[in-house]
Amino acid sequence: MTAINISRVVLPIVAALICFGGGARAQEAVTIQVSVRDHRFQPAEIHAPANKPIILIVKNLDPIPMEFESITLRVEKVVVGNSEGTIRLRPLAPGRYNFFDDFRPETKGVLVAQ
Numbered sequence: 128m129t130a131i132n133i134s135r136v137v138l139p140i141v142a143a144l145i146c147f148g149g150g151a152r153a154q155e156a157v158t159i160q161v162s163v164r165d166h167r168f169q170p171a172e173i174h175a176p177a178n179k180p181i182i183l184i185v186k187n188l189d190p191i192p193m194e195f196e197s198i199t200l201r202v203e204k205v206v207v208g209n210s211e212g213t214i215r216l217r218p219l220a221p222g223r224y225n226f227f228d229d230f231r232p233e234t235k236g237v238l239v240a241q
């Protein structure tokens with residue numbers, strides 16, 4: 128390959144990598160929220176965009192601790208009574224992700240990424 132041929136092949140690849148990296152840095156997190164009251168998630172179904180980082184705020188409106196847990200989201204966080212917790216989620220593939228209160232497994236909800 129001549130020098131000209133190499134630059135024709137390599138330069139577009141380098142340019143593509145720079146663009147891709149810039150796009151990833153510019154990707155902003157989306158903040159969503161769910162509350163717990165009387166040991167129920169409100170709302171029990173929350174929605175978030177797929178393929179974007181998510182900041183999930185869990186507000187515990189009950190006076191005793193709960194533990195927000197999800198196997199598919201791979202998170203587990205204790206939120207003490209009358210306070211809130213912040214959970215950072217990786218960008219999610221479209222789908223339904225169940226969560227529950229690990230202290231009261233009957234307290235369940237679902238995050239729908241779409």
Ligand SMILES: [Cu+2]
Pocket residue numbers: 194196203229
């Ligand atoms: Cu747990």
